[in-house]
Amino acid sequence: ELKVEQNPLFLSMQEGKNYTIYCNYSTTSDRLYWYRQDPGKSLESLFVLLSNGAVKQEGRLMASLDTKARLSTLHITAAVHDLSATYFCAVDRGGNQFYFGTGTSLTVIP
Amino acid sequence: NAGVTQTPKFRVLKTGQSMTLLCAQDMNHEYMYWYRQDPGMGLRLIHYSVGEGTTAKGEVPDGYNVSRLKKQNFLLGLESAAPSQTSVYFCASSYMDKLYGYTFGSGTRLTVV
Numbered sequence: 144e145l146k147v148e149q150n151p152l153f154l155s156m157q158e159g160k161n162y163t164i165y166c167n168y169s170t171t172s173d174r175l176y177w178y179r180q181d182p183g184k185s186l187e188s189l190f191v192l193l194s195n196g197a198v199k200q201e202g203r204l205m206a207s208l209d210t211k212a213r214l215s216t217l218h219i220t221a222a223v224h225d226l227s228a229t230y231f232c233a234v235d236r237g238g239n240q241f242y243f244g245t246g247t248s249l250t251v252i253p
Numbered sequence: 254n255a256g257v258t259q260t261p262k263f264r265v266l267k268t269g270q271s272m273t274l275l276c277a278q279d280m281n282h283e284y285m286y287w288y289r290q291d292p293g294m295g296l297r298l299i300h301y302s303v304g305e306g307t308t309a310k311g312e313v314p315d316g317y318n319v320s321r322l323k324k325q326n327f328l329l330g331l332e333s334a335a336p337s338q339t340s341v342y343f344c345a346s347s348y349m350d351k352l353y354g355y356t357f358g359s360g361t362r363l364t365v366v
Contacts, residue, residue, distance in 0.1 A: 176354040186357045235351055245295040
């Protein structure tokens, strides 16, 4: 069974600072997805990473994928309060389902 | 452009009662899924479907049944609700190649007392 681990689980950071969320997974996979969830809301797609070395950027968020290390990172640059949410990574190993990490709850403090 | 629509959004059941959650998508997606989300446990797959008339078990299928009689609809049933089924349920759908990932519904918050 594929295991997906995110760290940290909880992150409190000041506005303007940079930080990285890590997503490690246990078996070979070439595809990884990042989602954002606001409290009480659904999951919104952020990034789709489909190959080794893929890098995607949107605003203050940048995601990358290293399939050889089985690692994806979500980097936050100059955090703002609006980025406060829970972030999930999900791995597709080619079967019929995604495997989700437990999520990283991010709080950006003014 | 509705995407994925779930009904109801909230429900309180008594132990032993039954209910059906409805998921409808208008994106012509082949695959549909039901997940449950519990604190500290991420999302766990209950059942999924790869096409009309087909269903399969996921990670936590016990106590649930599903049906996909039409491509756009995926129903999740609880025959005899238990407190352990208190959770937030999300429906999702995707194309077969999953190149765009999942599209999620807004969720159903279910409490079993």
